[in-house]
Amino acid sequence: MKTTKQLVLVAVVALALCGCAIPQRSSEKWEYRVLSGYTKPRVGPATLQEALKDAGDEGWEAVSWTQVGDNNPPYFNVLLKRTRR
DSSP states (O other), X not given: OHXXXXXXXXXXXXXXXXXXXXXXXXXXXXXXXXXXXXXXXXXXXXXHHHHHHHHHHTTOEEEEEEEETTOSSOEEEEEEEEEOO
């Protein structure tokens, strides 16, 4: 019984380590874009939510954001990425 548990443990560790030996595909190329805007309507030409929706329709994905200053409503910068076309 003890030997069976040890064999199972060794098999699990071996399978876990096999994933580390597989090279990562780095052939994907990315392009990046920054969107900026307010979160409330009628502040500036378009709200950030509308701009993000349009960007999502074009295949952009939000990966990071920062709030700029102590404005009320808050002003944000959002980093977007998508695979290069």
